[in-house]
Amino acid sequence: MIESQKPRVREAVSAELARSGARLAGFVLDMLCTSMLDLAEEFGAPSYIYFTSGAAFLRFQLHVQESHDEEGFDITEFKDAELACPGLTRPVPSKVIPSGFLNKEWLDSSTTITRNFRKTKGILVNTVRELESYALESLSGGMNIPKVYPVGPILNLKGEPESSSESSGSEEDEVMRWLDQQPESSVAFLCFGSMGGFCAEQVKEIACALEGSGHRFLWSLRRLEGGPALTPTTTDYGDVREVLPEGFADRTTEVGRVIGWAPQAVVLAHRSVGGFVSHCGWNSTLESMWFGVPMATWPMYAEQQFNAFLLVKELEIAAEIKMDYRTESGEIVSAEEIERGIRSLMEQNNPMKEKMKEFCDKVRGALMDGASSSSSIAEFIEDIKINYRSESGKIVTTEEVKRGTKSLMELAKQLDEGDDI
Numbered sequence: 001m002i003e004s005q006k007p008r009v010r011e012a013v014s015a016e017l018a019r020s021g022a023r024l025a026g027f028v029l030d031m032l033c034t035s036m037l038d039l040a041e042e043f044g045a046p047s048y049i050y051f052t053s054g055a056a057f058l059r060f061q062l063h064v065q066e067s068h069d070e071e072g073f074d075i076t077e078f079k080d081a082e083l084a085c086p087g088l089t090r091p092v093p094s095k096v097i098p099s100g101f102l103n104k105e106w107l108d109s110s111t112t113i114t115r116n117f118r119k120t121k122g123i124l125v126n127t128v129r130e131l132e133s134y135a136l137e138s139l140s141g142g143m144n145i146p147k148v149y150p151v152g153p154i155l156n157l158k159g160e161p162e163s164s165s166e167s168s169g170s171e172e173d174e175v176m177r178w179l180d181q182q183p184e185s186s187v188a189f190l191c192f193g194s195m196g197g198f199c200a201e202q203v204k205e206i207a208c209a210l211e212g213s214g215h216r217f218l219w220s221l222r223r224l225e226g227g228p229a230l231t232p233t234t235t236d237y238g239d240v241r242e243v244l245p246e247g248f249a250d251r252t253t254e255v256g257r258v259i260g261w262a263p264q265a266v267v268l269a270h271r272s273v274g275g276f277v278s279h280c281g282w283n284s285t286l287e288s289m290w291f292g293v294p295m296a297t298w299p300m301y302a303e304q305q306f307n308a309f310l311l312v313k314e315l316e317i318a319a320e321i322k323m324d325y326r327t328e329s330g331e332i333v334s335a336e337e338i339e340r341g342i343r344s345l346m347e348q349n350n351p352m353k354e355k356m357k358e359f360c361d362k363v364r365g366a367l368m369d370g371a372s373s374s375s376s377i378a379e380f381i382e383d384i385k386i387n388y389r390s391e392s393g394k395i396v397t398t399e400e401v402k403r404g405t406k407s408l409m410e411l412a413k414q415l416d417e418g419d420d421i
């Protein structure tokens, strides 16, 4: 699909260059669009990657590719219980290795993409230094890894519906009014990303768990289409009453709401939300941190099992419902397991709540003037300029050389005089 877009991108970029008379400073490519590297080369421009997941996962991906290319390591054949990964303080249990890495065909594409990362001038990562310092450290200092810029959190906090048909304004208003009436931090919010859905049997288990836990809830529920698959598709349940246990809606009318697509960011920002049961997509993870809402993990597809492991074990800011669930397994998680996770999430004196608050401060602080992510963005812009100049074939003038030499001599003189510089 991405290949088929190349002619359009070529055409659009050429038209823009002809219109503006500008020269290209570079391409910033989504992490799945590395086949566009060829196009950037055609235009004589450097490429950068925008990596939409975390730094630990980026390190994992690079590690798997490197071990494959240099040592013939085939992760699809990996049988041990755990795999050492340089971006994490502890080994990754095999059960949380994302499915895309365990399937030969998918692994092949992923390895090609990862190899391409190394051909770029830099990788922007939607993360924060104070959140993933260990992983970021492991990405610096050579190893044929381009410069990594932690520039996050980059969020869309408006909570717009995915498409106009998926969440009507009036439904959203009703949900917000209901949230307004709930006590502070009393509501468990369940939402599973753009492709997370459940079959009727699983819906019943979740419903029983919610009732059993006795907690208030807001549940964004979608139907899993076409059975278990590596990349699931979902639709809205027409009438949720048809899949919920009999009488559930009436019994929970005061304490809960079941909706389709949720205005997630707006919900997470609400004072009555006390916990977030999430599929651990990276955007959801960052949004939860931004609003300081503790999480319970229920990964489903993509790299979410890895993220769940990071949240539960490395960062200790999430309760575990599941860490290794995969949509394609068709497994049904029992009401007991879900209820246990929800109870632990909503527990008043849970230490992970304090920890999540600390991360909330760190994540917000990173965007302040001069703080880590702001500095990274500034550095990225400076590097774009440097790369632009060095690839432009521009002649450096005598004046520029003189100016540079003069400051160098001044520095040398200060050093001679024993200045502490």
Ligand SMILES: O=c1ccn([C@@H]2O[C@H](COP(=O)(O)OP(=O)(O)O[C@H]3O[C@H](CO)[C@@H](O)[C@H](O)[C@H]3O)[C@@H](O)[C@H]2O)c(=O)[nH]1
Pocket (backbone or CB within 6 Å): 052, 053, 156, 159, 160, 191, 192, 193, 194, 195, 220, 260, 261, 262, 263, 264, 265, 280, 281, 282, 283, 284, 285, 287, 301, 302, 303, 304
């Ligand atoms: O009912 C919903 C469901 C989702 N969202 C929003 O949609 C986004 C979902 O993003 P994310 O949490 O990253 O999940 P996915 O949509 O599943 O994202 C894919 O891309 C991410 C990286 O960008 C990966 O981390 C995930 O594993 C992969 O599935 C977030 O902004 C949510 O606020 C809503 O507003 N309402």
